[in-house]
Amino acid sequence: MITPGVRGQGSWVRKQHKLASCNKSSGQNGSALIITLLLITILTGLVVDFVYEVYIDSSSLSNWGNAQRASFIAKSGQAISAEFIREINKETYTDKREVELPVTQDFGTGVILIIKIEDENARFNVNSLIYANGLENKDAISSLKKLLEYLNINPSLALAIADWIDPDSEPRLYNSENLAKNDFLWSIDELRFIEGIDKNIFDKISPYMTVSGNSIVNINTAELPVLVSLDNDMTEILAKNIIDQRESYPFEAPGNVQNVSGMETIGQRLIGKITVKASNYRITTRATVNEITRSIESVIDSSDRIHFWREG
Numbered sequence: 390m391i392t393p394g395v396r397g398q399g400s401w402v403r404k405q406h407k408l409a410s411c412n413k414s415s416g417q418n419g420s421a422l423i424i425t426l427l428l429i430t431i432l433t434g435l436v437v438d439f440v441y442e443v444y445i446d447s448s449s450l451s452n453w454g455n456a457q458r459a460s461f462i463a464k465s466g467q468a469i470s471a472e473f474i475r476e477i478n479k480e481t482y483t484d485k486r487e488v489e490l491p492v493t494q495d496f497g498t499g500v501i502l503i504i505k506i507e508d509e510n511a512r513f514n515v516n517s518l519i520y521a522n523g524l525e526n527k528d529a530i531s532s533l534k535k536l537l538e539y540l541n542i543n544p545s546l547a548l549a550i551a552d553w554i555d556p557d558s559e560p561r562l563y564n565s566e567n568l569a570k571n572d573f574l575w576s577i578d579e580l581r582f583i584e585g586i587d588k589n590i591f592d593k594i595s596p597y598m599t600v601s602g603n604s605i606v607n608i609n610t611a612e613l614p615v616l617v618s619l620d621n622d623m624t625e626i627l628a629k630n631i632i633d634q635r636e637s638y639p640f641e642a643p644g645n646v647q648n649v650s651g652m653e654t655i656g657q658r659l660i661g662k663i664t665v666k667a668s669n670y671r672i673t674t675r676a677t678v679n680e681i682t683r684s685i686e687s688v689i690d691s692s693d694r695i696h697f698w699r700e701g
């Protein structure tokens with residue numbers, strides 16, 4: 390914030406010096422003129438300060454107003470999305486084409502709203518590595534290793550993540566309990582704190598990870614790396630077969646995956662691990678008003694409960 394009078398004082402001092410030198414040359418007769426000029430100088434300084442302050446304050450006020458409007462529009466986007474989710478929840482299965490399509494609405498006059506809805510069941514739940522009683526979930530660790538391998542990332546990172554979450558301090562890898570949270574993750578961003586997860590690795594893995602939901606993978610929405618991680622015998626070709634099928638006809642029941650070519654046996658093992666319907670959604674809304682942007686990220690379940698809410 391600008392301190393009132395500072396600019397005025399600076400110019401006042403400079404002009405006072407000028408007037409002092411002027412005073413020496415013109416003698417006592419000039420004293421009335423000098424006083425007048427001094428007054429004008431002081432007044433000019435005050436006016437400049439005042440105008441400057443008003444300019445700064447109204448600019449801040451305008452930014453604040455735009456930020457408030459953007460925040461309300463982002464919240465409206467969340468409410469609209471929740472309503473949309475209530476509608477698609479009436480279906481027996483989730484069609485990928487209905488979610489995960491970013492929608493951009495330009496209202497004109499500098500107002501833009503972007504909405505993105507994602508199925509959290511399309512992702513691997515990192516918290517599933519550890520059971521609620523603190524013991525490790527061997528199947529989930531094995532799945533995550535497979536997912537990381539598919540992404541060309543060292544699969545032992547799964548052990549570091551398990552150590553970060555589990556309540557004990559016995560490291561599976563050297564240093565993997567160092568500063569560990571020893572609790573479940575609230576946000577996927579927390580993965581960045583784990584030794585070995587730099588920005589590059591985080592950017593590679595985060596699109597396939599979640600910390601919310603029932604840890605059951607939706608075969609109608611999951612991407613290739615998540616489908617590959619579902620079973621030890623799952624290959625890229627089989628996962629592609631699943632994607633090919635759902636693009637023509639989304640799966641209406643988990644058991645239908647056994648009808649996919651090559652999935653007869655694996656499909657049986659997947660019962661209980663897969664679903665055809667989303668139960669948790671991530672809603673991201675981003676509103677811009679005159680170049681001021683506010684965004685909201687939330688996770689809600691199919692019963693309308695909010696599990697996560699972050700404004701920025």
Ligand SMILES: [Ca+2]
Binds near residue numbers: 552554559566569571
């Ligand atoms: Ca631990």
